[in-house]
Amino acid sequence: MPMIVKAEQTSAPRTYLDHILEHWHKDEDAEALVQGGYRLTRGEARRRLFALGHALRGQGLAPGDGVGLFLANRVDSVLVQLAVHLIGCRVVFLPPEPGPGELAALVEQSRARAVVTDPLFAERAADAAGRSVHAPTLLSLGPCAQPCTDLLALAAACPAERPDGVPAPAADEAVTVLYTGGTLGRPKLAAHSHRLYDTLVDLAEDAPCDSRPTVFPTMDPDTDRVLVSTLLTHGSGHLTSVQALVTGSALVVLPEFEAGAALAVLREERITATMFVPPMLYALLDHPECTAGALPALRRIVVGGAACSPSRMQQTVEVFGPVLSQGYGQSEALGIAAFGAEELASQAPRRPELWRSCGRAISDTEIEIRAEDSTAALPAGRVGEVCVRGETVMLGYYEDPERTAAALHDGWLRTGDLGYLDADGYLYLVDRAKDIIVTGSTSDNVYSRVLEDFLLTLPGVRNAAALGVPDEEYGEAVQVFLATAEDADVDPGAVGAAVTAELGELYTPRKTVLLDRLPTTKVGKVDKKALRAAWVG
Structure with a gap:
């Protein structure tokens, strides 16, 4: 480990800033931060x-x-x-x-x-x-x-x-x-607390191995260049920038995401690693200049922030090679599970179901699946709420003891996400608890993630969202929104028939809305609130 120069030594424990400054005191003429010119x-x-x-x-x-x-x-x-x-x-x-x-x-x-x-x-x-x-x-x-x-x-x-x-x-x-x-x-x-940053430093410095999944490989401060394209004031952009800087990598900032501009920066700045939320990744893949071999320097794309379609993940690997990692977290727990590119590339060919997984628990983190209002862990394969304990979990909601008490119990965070663990500890998310569509004569659960993943496998569909809309007979009915390719001829009736054939009548959409694009939030996720406000009466 390189020594900190004398001017930077303090009696206090080293922070993530000390790690950054170690690099910024060496080779002072090397690039550290870039935004255009x-x-x-x-x-x-x-x-x-x-x-x-x-x-x-x-x-x-x-x-x-x-x-x-x-x-x-x-x-x-x-x-x-x-x-x-x-x-x-x-x-x-x-x-x-x-x-x-x-x-x-x-x-x-x-x-x-x-x-x-x-x-x-x-x-x-x-x-x-x-x-x-x-x-x-x-x-x-x-x-x-x-x-x-x-x-x-x-x-x-x-x-x-x-x-x-x-x-x-x-x-x-x-x-x-x-x-x-x-x-x-x-x-x-x-x-x-600072424990979050201590964990990020540990993950950045430790070489990846089977027992400690990581989304970024070991970084080389002399050659690696990281692009941050999600908002710096959101967890994804903050983590991307901190992980780059503590390794001494050059950080390139993209002011606003647009697929063509992002491709140009990735190419011209010789970016080696970046992070996208799924709609950003989809837009990049759909750009006409996004072809195999177009980004020879790129060796890692991390996808996170929302559920990613398995078919789109496979498309990413087909275009860019085995560079795709996946990370799962939320503002309350900025790191929960990860799936490194090497692990995904080696495991998925013989276990294709892993394309739907968001990986295994990161270092010093525990994951349990629990039923509602229960502290007992469910067995492998059973769907329940994802609960997590570890150093990346928040202290609580600031100045809000009531909601903190509802979310945290004995150090365990109830994430509000629904999923299951397989026998090997791989986590599969099926929905946000609030996004479940409860419908049918027996009030069964329709998991929007499952439906959206299938819709993205249909020809001409570039992005998809599923919502539950009020229904007098069943309480809720399924409505889907599809962003279609410009020259695609997508038939809503055929979409419904395909859903029924693959997932069953419970998942059959009552209505299918075709759009040029789906609205997104500032961080790039599909904005279901905007869809509901504009299209659901």
């Missing part, structure tokens, strides 16, 4: 990080204070997040999808003393801060029309040396808070 070397990134830390401190922020980050995908967003942790403050990610009332409640409940906003979001940030009783300081990453202090201008006048006097975080101290939904005025904020 904006490129920072390791030395430049380190000095800019330190200056941002001093600038934040200059606004009266002290260790333990919360700092809301309402940011777009850009290099300075990565550095600001690191700077907040550098001075011992709590990162509060403010994603762009909440409405004004929810965003204001998020700022208030998180007790953010300051909010750092991208100029693009400044008007919304000012509105949210203005509604907060705590009246947080409003800072912007550059000049903007709102009454914000320009944090980058402040940093330009600050020292480029590491801020000192930062205490180590306590074991039960929340250092990162992620928005995970909720209701107007009462958002759910998953709070994580």
Whole structure:
């Protein structure tokens, strides 16, 4: 293990930031952060990080204070997040999808003393801060029309040396808070301790082996280049950036996802590893320039954030080779299970059902399948709620003991996902508990994941979503939405017949809606709320 240079030694335990800075003190002219023409070397990134830390401190922020980050995908967003942790403050990610009332409640409940906003979001940030009783300081990453202090201008006048006097975080101290939904005025904020980052460092540094599945292979700081294309203020983008930086890999930031632009960046920046949510991966595969051999440097694509179709996973391997890994987690437990590319490539040919699996429990994590209101584990093959215990599980919902008590029991998190384990410990998800469609004369369960996976095997279908809609006779009926290829002639009647033949009458859709594309959330998942609002009466 390389030694930290003397200027960086502290009496406190090493953090993930120390691992990043070890790399940024070596070979200072190597690229560290890239966004189009904006490129920072390791030395430049380190000095800019330190200056941002001093600038934040200059606004009266002290260790333990919360700092809301309402940011777009850009290099300075990565550095600001690191700077907040550098001075011992709590990162509060403010994603762009909440409405004004929810965003204001998020700022208030998180007790953010300051909010750092991208100029693009400044008007919304000012509105949210203005509604907060705590009246947080409003800072912007550059000049903007709102009454914000320009944090980058402040940093330009600050020292480029590491801020000192930062205490180590306590074991039960929340250092990162992620928005995970909720209701107007009462958002759910998953709070994580430094143990999450310790686990990420361990996973990044340990060579993959059969007993410790991992989505990223051992990274080479001299050659690996990682593209982050999902939102930096969501768990997937945050994990991708941290995993890249702790290994010393160059991190390339994609401001917005568009399949053609993503292909160009993957090719031109010689990207070796990246992460996509399923709709992003599907759009990439459907692009006319996405052909075998088009990305010779690419050796790992991680898919996660939502259920991925087995047929699309196989298509990915056919186009790019054995580069596909899968990860499963949620804001409450950012790492639960993983399926490494090598493991998938070696196992799936003789066990094709593994294409539907999201892998096995990662290091130091336990998974059990439990029935509702039960603490007893169900046997292999039985469907129940996925429960997990380990270092990546949240401390709880921030400032919300009632919902924390409902989700956590003796260290076990009830994920709200339904699935089963096979005899070898591979996890298979069948649905979100809230997405089950209960229908039929005997009120049986239709698992939307099972139906969507099948729909994606039909000719001309590029993406699919299934919803339960009100039905007078059965309570709910199945309705499906299909994004079809431009020249495809998809017959809704034939779709229904194919579903019935493969899955049975219970799964037969009452109605099939054909669309050019399915709406997606800011993080790239299919937006079922938008589908329901637009198409379900």
